Amino acid sequence: WLTDNQSLGPVPLEGDEGYANLEQIQGLDFIFSGKIPLGESFNLPTPFVFLVILGIAGAVFLKKTIWGRYLYALGNNEDGAKYSGIDTDKMKIIAYVLCSFCAGLAGILFAFELDSVQPAQTGEFYELYAIAAAVLGGCSLRGGEGSILGVVIAAAVIRLIYNSINMVGISTHLEFGILGMVILLGVIGDEVLKKTMAKKQLAAR
Structure with missing residues (x-):
């Protein structure tokens, strides 16, 4: 879905299966290039921008919302959180979903920085x-x-x-x-x- 008029398929990379040579979509150049232009002579790294955005969002979520407090309570004492009325199973699912989202986003940014990935080795x-x-x-x-x-x-x-x-x-x-x-x-x-x-x-x- 991040390529233009071509399927995303595996290509041989030194004998290993991987993905490479993705054609850029217009408007997503800042992701593929790894930089967000701020004027003619200064570029801001794209991963840094995502770090700031997700960092602020994560801090607000954990410190200012009831769901964040629930996660802290779950991590501190699962039985105590359950007896206090917190749906611990639901909070576990939320925690895993958030973790998977961040890991997936990091993988995408990492792949675009390297211009190619090998599923068995990249991010090892x-x-x-x-x-x-x-x-x-x-x-x-x-x-x-x-x-x-x-x-x-x-x-x-x-x-x-x-x-x-x-x-x-x-x-x-x-x-x-x-x-x-x-x-x-x-x-x-x-x-x-x-x-x-x-x-x-x-x-x-």
Whole structure:
């Protein structure tokens, strides 16, 4: 549906099945080019625009709507949320739909940036980046905590780490090891923080 008068079919890419050479639709050039022109000498990256729009929408949804509060309650204590009258099954479906929408949009933008995709390899291990960004951004792996702003900042930090690894000349094979250490430290920090807060609450009583 993003091509002009031609079907979207698989084409051989070095022996692998993939998609390439998509003809642009008039009016969607900003998606295919990856940039939104702002004047003659300045272009704004399309993914950044989507990031800002979805970030603001997500923050408003989580913090200012009842559905966002329901999601926090579901993540914090599913049984408690269910007994309080929240339709937990419905909220799970909403959470999965929102997650799938964001993942699908990211895949489309990623494909247009590369001009070709290989279903078996494109975006491989990107779930590790997502988990690391969530943990560094203040999201608890138990659920029920976190913010959009924190995750966005953490994702930017991870990208800086990735670029630093390439600039320093460290082997790319160590990249996932470093990200794994980041996740591990985040989990340990989350556990220590939980125990510290619990002790303070007990002492206050």
